[in-house]
Amino acid sequence: MSRADYFSRRHLRVFLGLVPLVLGLLAAILGVRASESEAATPSNGYTNILFDNGDGHDLFTNYDFQSVPGTTDNASMPIGLIFFNNAEVDKLKQIFFGAYGVGPPYASENHAYVQDAPGGALYDADHGMKTGIGACYGDVYHYRLYADGDDRMYDVDWGYFVVGTTHIDRNEICQPSYGHSEYAEGKLARYWFERGYRHANDAINFSNYEPYRIDGNHVWNNDGWATAFCVPAGRLMDDDSGGVFGCNEWDGSIR
């Protein structure tokens, strides 16, 4: 490689490295922050019902909310994601970081009620992570994860589990709309699959079906069935053991 080539490549690398910084600075100067969707009411007229996984110990709301407490008037998105077996909020955010790398202040906070035995019960808050900074035109995908105080819940059927919502922020700066949860769920599942992990579409019914409709700046669209993501143990490490990770034999069902 000639000296000139070396310098031009080096300049390119420096330039590419500076791009996110410059964009971030511009965004900060222009005051581009996460805007919030308007409060909306789901089609079934209630949102604060609790999903019980069957043993009566673990409960969570099947929507998240813009404020606390959750009511029929401040619902945000339907819960459509369940990560089970070896889930933990920070671990999942690390796995998704490659595509969903933008957090606060560009991602706004929502809340969901979760109750775990053992573990506690509370309205958990999460800004979640997005695929980019909101622009005048275009789609940005956004997910939020909920668990109790120590970022996971436990159950003999689901192991360590976390629930979540996802949606699309469309034209966020100029003419924003928020929703399309079903499409956003598919995007997240595709990323998961491409990383070599296993999931099952429409694995469990969370009773939050939302036919397509526009409600203020909300675009409801959810089939009511959540995607289940099997989280293996030890996949974040530099593995050289070739061990069993736990999801290889999973049959795709989740009660």
Add this chain to the structure above:
Amino acid sequence: MVTAFRVAGWTWPLTALLLVHAAVVPPVADSLERIPQRPGFTSLRKLGLDGAITFDRRFGTQATKYRLPAGARQGQKAWFTIKVDVRAHFREGTRGTYLLSGSTNGRTAAQIKFTVTPRRIITETLGLISGRDRQVADGRVVHATLANYLQRAGVKGGSNELMFALEAIEGPAPQVIEVRPSSGVGVTTVPPDELRLGAPAGPVVGEVGHEVKVPFRLERRGGRPDVPVTVQLETSSPELVARGETAIYFESVEEGRSGSFSVIPAESGRYAIKLAVARQYNEPQASTAVVAGSRRRELNLTAVGLLGAGVLLMGAWFITARRRRSRTDMTRGGEE
């Protein structure tokens, strides 16, 4: 073709002999430790591991195998549990977040989270036996223990695998993490829900500004030691103020304990209430609600209603009396 037939014919008696032998003579026992489906505990030492399972400046997985009776299922005749005793040592200046997992057949039943800063280590455990625990320790070495029920999918008849995995959410590899030989797999007849906490199914109705009592009932199955417990109250709104204690301590539960918390609603409305037993066994919780109304307003409405009715009655009486009087006057006038 003929040669092949001859060879097959020649080997046929030998094959038959081998088949008969296999049917009559029991198979040679494998070297896996058998865990019977009755109460007890099988440590890693018993499972054939003499020393601790060690992750020495590296991430990875380590596994051992054991055998369960044919047809074994979680919670059918007995419940299978896991116990993990860990000693973690992090280097000076390390900063990171780590997960140590214990899984059977790939299904995780123990997850210990270490959050390490240069000055201290936060250890968080969560299990149905040991409850939720968070320990903050200064220094570079911590010990942690977690006991939990295995996942249903983590139990099967025949050969099972117990695996430990260390991974980093962020940060360099720890100096050393040891899963001690006292860790292992247990069997118990005690179901996971040792403690049960009950609260009124419907809302408790009260008045604004007045004390409202929220009763509860705590029971235990009795499968595990009767330990001291604390029932805690949590309200959803600052408008619902606890009067008196927000935690009630019981030295023991025995067969059951009843009690109540007092709250005062500052404004009318519906308030969610959570009761919980923290840090013991399955940490049961119960939710209920307080609905508060304003009796003063109700009284005023009643008073206004009564007053209105009184006025109407008086008006009716007055009109009736006046008519009677005018009729009497007319009669008297006619007579005159």
